[in-house]
Amino acid sequence: xxxxxxxxxxxxxxxxxxxxxxxxxxFYVLPSADPAQLRAGRNASPATLAQIRxxxxxxxxxxxxxWTFLSQLAFHxxxxxxxxxxxxxxxxLVDRLPATISLTLGAxxxxxxxxxxxxxxxxxxxxxxxxxxxxxxxLLGISAPVYWLGLVALYLFADDIGKWPLLPGAGSYVPFSxxxxxxxTSLILPWLVLACTFTAVYARLLRGNMIEVxxxxxxxxxxxKGLSERRVVWRHGLRAAVTPLVTLAGLDIGLLLxxxxxxxxxxxxxxxxxxxxxxxxxxxxxxxQGTVLLAACFVIVANxxxxxxxxxxxxxxxxx
Amino acid sequence: xxAEAQPAAALRVEDLRVAFDTRxxxxxxxDGISYSxxxxxxxxxxxxxxxxxxxxxMTAMGLTRGARTRVSGRVLLDGEDLLAxxxxxxxxxxxxxxxxxxxxxxxxLHPLLxxxxxxxxxxxxxGSEVSRAAGRARAVELLELVAIPNAAQRIDAYPHELSGGxxxxxxxxxxxxxxxxxxxxxxxxxxLDVTVQAQILALLRRLRDALGMAMVLITxxxxxxxxxxxxxxxxxxxxxxxxxxxxxxxxxxxxxxxxGLLRSVPRLxxxxxxxxxxxxxxxxxxxxxxxxxxxxxxxxxxxxxxxxVDPALESLAGVPSHRVAxxxxxxxxxxxxxxxxxxxxxxPVVAPESPSSGPAAGPAxxxxxx
Numbered sequence: 001x002x003x004x005x006x007x008x009x010x011x012x013x014x015x016x017x018x019x020x021x022x023x024x025x026x027f028y029v030l031p032s033a034d035p036a037q038l039r040a041g042r043n044a045s046p047a048t049l050a051q052i053r054x055x056x057x058x059x060x061x062x063x064x065x066x067w068t069f070l071s072q073l074a075f076h077x078x079x080x081x082x083x084x085x086x087x088x089x090x091x092x093l094v095d096r097l098p099a100t101i102s103l104t105l106g107a108x109x110x111x112x113x114x115x116x117x118x119x120x121x122x123x124x125x126x127x128x129x130x131x132x133x134x135x136x137x138x139l140l141g142i143s144a145p146v147y148w149l150g151l152v153a154l155y156l157f158a159d160d161i162g163k164w165p166l167l168p169g170a171g172s173y174v175p176f177s178x179x180x181x182x183x184x185t186s187l188i189l190p191w192l193v194l195a196c197t198f199t200a201v202y203a204r205l206l207r208g209n210m211i212e213v214x215x216x217x218x219x220x221x222x223x224x225k226g227l228s229e230r231r232v233v234w235r236h237g238l239r240a241a242v243t244p245l246v247t248l249a250g251l252d253i254g255l256l257l258x259x260x261x262x263x264x265x266x267x268x269x270x271x272x273x274x275x276x277x278x279x280x281x282x283x284x285x286x287x288x289q290g291t292v293l294l295a296a297c298f299v300i301v302a303n304x305x306x307x308x309x310x311x312x313x314x315x316x317x318x319x320x
Numbered sequence: 321x322x323a324e325a326q327p328a329a330a331l332r333v334e335d336l337r338v339a340f341d342t343r344x345x346x347x348x349x350x351d352g353i354s355y356s357x358x359x360x361x362x363x364x365x366x367x368x369x370x371x372x373x374x375x376x377x378m379t380a381m382g383l384t385r386g387a388r389t390r391v392s393g394r395v396l397l398d399g400e401d402l403l404a405x406x407x408x409x410x411x412x413x414x415x416x417x418x419x420x421x422x423x424x425x426x427x428x429l430h431p432l433l434x435x436x437x438x439x440x441x442x443x444x445x446x447g448s449e450v451s452r453a454a455g456r457a458r459a460v461e462l463l464e465l466v467a468i469p470n471a472a473q474r475i476d477a478y479p480h481e482l483s484g485g486x487x488x489x490x491x492x493x494x495x496x497x498x499x500x501x502x503x504x505x506x507x508x509x510x511x512l513d514v515t516v517q518a519q520i521l522a523l524l525r526r527l528r529d530a531l532g533m534a535m536v537l538i539t540x541x542x543x544x545x546x547x548x549x550x551x552x553x554x555x556x557x558x559x560x561x562x563x564x565x566x567x568x569x570x571x572x573x574x575x576x577x578x579x580g581l582l583r584s585v586p587r588l589x590x591x592x593x594x595x596x597x598x599x600x601x602x603x604x605x606x607x608x609x610x611x612x613x614x615x616x617x618x619x620x621x622x623x624x625x626x627x628x629v630d631p632a633l634e635s636l637a638g639v640p641s642h643r644v645a646x647x648x649x650x651x652x653x654x655x656x657x658x659x660x661x662x663x664x665x666x667x668p669v670v671a672p673e674s675p676s677s678g679p680a681a682g683p684a685x686x687x688x689x690x
Contacts, residue, residue, distance in 0.1 A: 217427040224381055224422075225442040225494060226415030229407075239432055314432060315478040 005304065012300040017070070019296040020289060024066050027285050035083045035283045056083055069289065079293070080286035084279075089290035092275060098175060100271035103194060103263065104256040106187055108249075110195035111202060116242070118199070119206025123241075124233055126211060134203060141200025150193045150266035157189060171268035190267040194260055198252065202245060209241035216240070243313045247306045254302025258295025329356035329396075330534035331380070331418070331502045336393035338372070338379045345607040349375040351558035352393070357534040357551075359501065362525075364537045364549030364566065366581065370603045372558040373538045377504045379403075381420055382410040398501060416446040419495035423507035425487035429479040435490045436475030439463070442497035462493035466523060485516035492523065499531055506538045521548050542581055546570060554578050557604050557614040560633060564642035574636065574644040574653050576619045579660060613647060621648055621656065 036052040037044070053059045057068065072078040079089035122134035156162055158169025172186040213219060214237050222236040223229075259273030268274070272291055279287035311318045338350040350372040357363045365373045378384045380395045380402060395402040397418055402410065414420075422428035430438055439462055440455035450458070456475070463471035466489040479487055488508060495503060505524060509517035525548055528535045537549055545552050545566065552569045554562040554577065562575040573579055580599035601618040604610050610617050612627040619626070631645040646653065 217422060217424065218430040220383060221422060221428045221491075221494075222430070222441075223383060224414055224420045225497070226411050226413070226445045227441060228411060228445075231441075231445075236430055236433075240430070243432065316431060316480050 005308070008304045008307070012297075012304070015300060016293060016296055020070070020073075020293055021066070023289050023292045024062075024069070024285075027288060028062055035285060038283055039083060069286075079290040082279075082284050082287050084282045084284045084287070089286050092287060093272065093290055093294055096270055096272050096275045099173060099269050100257060100259055100264070100273065102176065102183070102187060103190055103260055103269055103271060104253065106191040107194040107198065107256070107260075108253060110191055111198040112249075114195070115199045115202035115206060116238070118203040119241075120210055120233060120238060122203065122207040123210030123214065131207075134207065138200040138204045141196050142204070144196070146193060146197060146260075146262045147266050149196055150190070150263060153189045153193050154266070170266065173267070173269045187269075190263050190269060193266075194256075194263045202249070205245055205248070206241060209244060210237055213237050213241045243310075246313060247310050250302050250306035250309060251299070254298045254300075254305075255295075257298040257302075259291060328358065328398075330359045330398060331536065332356040332394075332396040333376070333380065334394040334396070336376055336379065336395060337391065338375050338384060339390040340384075341388040341390065342607075346390075347606045348558055348609070349606055350379065351609075353553075353555070353558075353560050354393075355553055355560070355563070357502070357536055359534050360529065360532045361551070362528060362535040362537055362549045364539065364545030364552045365555055366539060366542060366545055366552060367555035368540060368599075368603050370606070371555040372606075373555050374506055376555075377420065377506055377536060377538055380504065381414050381418065382407075412446070415442050415495075415500075416498045417500055418502045418504070419498070419500040421488075421492050421495045421503065421505040421508045424511040425484065425491040426479060426511070428491060429487060431479055433478075434475070435477050435479060435482065435487075436460075436463075439475075439490070439494045439497060442494045446498045458497070459493075462496060463490065465496065465527070466490070466493045468493070483516075484512050485519060488512060488516075488520050489523065492520075492527070496527065496531070500533060502534045502536070503528070504536045504538070507540070508537070509544060510539070510541070517544070524548065542570075542585055554581065557609055558606060559614065559645065561615065561646070562642075562644045563633065564639075564644075568639065568642050572642075572654065573657060574642065574650070575615075575646050576621055576648075576656075577615050579657060580618075583660065613645075621652075623647070 035056065036049050036058060039052050039056075040048050050059070057065060060068075069080060072080060077090070079093070081088055082092065085092075118134050118138075122131040125131050154161060154169055157164055157166045159165040159167060160169045162169065167188050168182070168186040169189075172182070174182045174186065176183045214233070218240075219232060219236055222232045227236070257272075259271060259276050261273035261277050263269070264271040264273035265277050272294060275287060276291035276295075278284070279291060333356065334354050335352050336350055336354070337348070337352050340347045340349060353372075353376060355363055355365075365376070367373045375384060379389075379391055382402060382405070384391070385407075391403055393403065397413065400413075402413065402418070405413065429435065436456065436459045439459040440452070443458045443462075444450045444452075444455045447455075460471045460475055463474060468474050468486055468489050474482070474486070474490075479490070482490065488511075492508075503524075508524065509520050512520060521544060524535065524537070527533070537545065539545060549566045552562075552564060552566050553560045554569075554575060556577050562569065562573070562578050564574075569578070570582075573582060577599070580597070583597040584599060586596055599618060604614060604617065610627075612625075612629050613619070613622075613631050616622045616626045626647050629647060631647045633643045633645040636642045636644065636650060644653075648656075
């Protein structure tokens with residue numbers, strides 16, 4: 001097991017280098033705004049531009065620039081400095097991470113707590129109004145884009161622009177350490193909006209898995225030995241139906257920790273996703289690179305975690 | 321053994337009919353079957369797939385209940401009608417007084433739960449105050465009962481870590497968790513290797529005798545029945561077409577379908593070059609069954625009258641325990657079977673090795689000769 005994890009981690013590192021190279025290439029090869037131009041403002045003289053280029057190191061050959069980035073990261077754990085704010089990218093990420101983690105974890109709790117019962121009940125009451133409501137609602141939830149849903153939520157419930165001003169609106173996020181109550185209330189709308197799509201997807205998947213599992217022989221065995229229907233469904237059925245979803249959820253969580261760009265932007269939550277969005281707008285290459293690498297890290301770690309979790313959940317996978 | 325006394329039936333099925341409402345029409349899977357099994361006795365139910373043998377057993381366990389299932393008749397477990405039982409009562413009885421062993425132990429055991437845990441569940445589902453430790457101890461005891469070596473270690477194994485035979489033993493252990501009065505074994509050896517089949521059958525016989533269970537053994541394999549059953553019911557298209565004590569059935573089978581089953585079994589003692597005789601055609605549609613005798617489209621001895629008249633299950637003239645649903649005259653049937661056996665192999669199929677009581681001990685059902 002240890003050797004397996006080590007091998008996976010080493011591969012993850014290789015992958016991170018490739019991701020950073022790709023980000024670098026994409027940034028310089030594809031047309032984007034000139035960072036020096038953006039910093040210098042309108043009507044800047046060529047001399048000013050040249051000076052800014054030199055100070056940012058943009059005048060050096062691309063290979064040298066990439067090598068500097070890589071060696072700084074490898075030997076000094078330094079991700080460089082923002083073109084825009086001069087702040088160290090590492091500290092920017094550290095500052096932004098709690099907001100993203102808060103958003104992601106809350107959304108996960110909601111989507112698991114809602115999707116699991118919905119999926120199970122829809123499967124066990126197949127064809128009834130509960131099922132139709134769930135599958136219909138899930139279709140809506142899957143189809144509704146997050147930014148649209150976010151705006152609708154704000155127009156309906158935000159305390160500044162909402163029709164029923166119940167909850168703090170966009171830009172009201174404060175860190176937990178500052179004001180726990182404000183933190184909680186400001187995150188309710190984003191949590192619900194972010195959880196909505198995932199709830200829909202997972203409820204549907206679970207319903208499908210559950211219907212399949214409930215027709216398995218071992219579920220019939222569970223009934224034949226006189227277990228209550230509740231135990232048959234929630235223990236024997238759910239245990240088998242939920243296992244494939246755990247792996248999927250792990251990957252989704254990894255993705256979200258890399259920044260829920262749309263949700264964070266709509267609700268003005270200062271997380272990794274918003275940082276990434278702003279960096280792209282400002283052609284702030286070091287920050288883009290930093291956020292992308294962090295997201296890649298989360299995905300890689302999630303992948304490894306998922307494989308370990310799967311071996312734990314399904315004993316048949318352990319020998320492989 | 322109480323074989324000589326008139327034993328009260330542990331399980332009595334009376335005119336059981338099961339139909340499924342499907343998109344294509346009403347499928348009459350079981351069409352009026354009756355049988356009874358006494359404690360310590362075994363009834364073998366034999367038939368092709370689709371003959372209704374499994375559906376009948378599952379219905380007795382209440383496992384076919386649903387909006388699209390139509391059931392009538394009675395299934396009496398020690399006098400209590402299972403078909404009329406409330407869901408709660410049924411849940412209390414199954415796994416307790418009546419238990420079932422399924423065909424494929426790999427798919428019938430939960431793949432993600434330890435074998436011991438699954439057995440414990442069966443124990444604890446019916447003992448209101450069984451502690452976890454007591455449940456586990458009982459599970460080990462049960463695994464030992466079904467002769468699983470190193471039971472204390474195997475209890476923590478997952479189903480995929482056991483061999484097919486061990487899995488089926490675990491399945492049997494689970495069914496026996498609460499000393500059932502009736503054990504229904506649905507093709508318990510079909511998914512197993514031949515050598516393991518014999519072991520499992522021997523185990524079932526031993527447990528039946530030791531625990532005094534009534535056993536219903538469902539199979540398509542007459543060889544399985546010959547070794548284990550006291551009585552045999554042959555099912556075709558949802559009905560019992562022949563029902564007799566095992567020895568009697570193998571000595572003088574009466575129904576052309578039974579002949580077909582006997583002659584389609586490969587045998588080591590058959591003369592070199594002897595051919596297997598398959599039953600021509602296919603099992604009939606249960607939505608729109610053939611008119612008259614349901615076997616007539618596949619029967620080599622069909623007469624015009626057989627296409628119109630539906631034969632009833634009736635006793636043979638001299639042998640009331642042997643009943644058959646065939647329109648051919650009895651003398652003619654005996655002559656045909658004699659001809660078939662002399663033409664093919666010398667001895668009538670497998671000699672039934674009756675485990676506890678001799679074949680002369682008679683059938684378990686009520687209509688024994690006085």
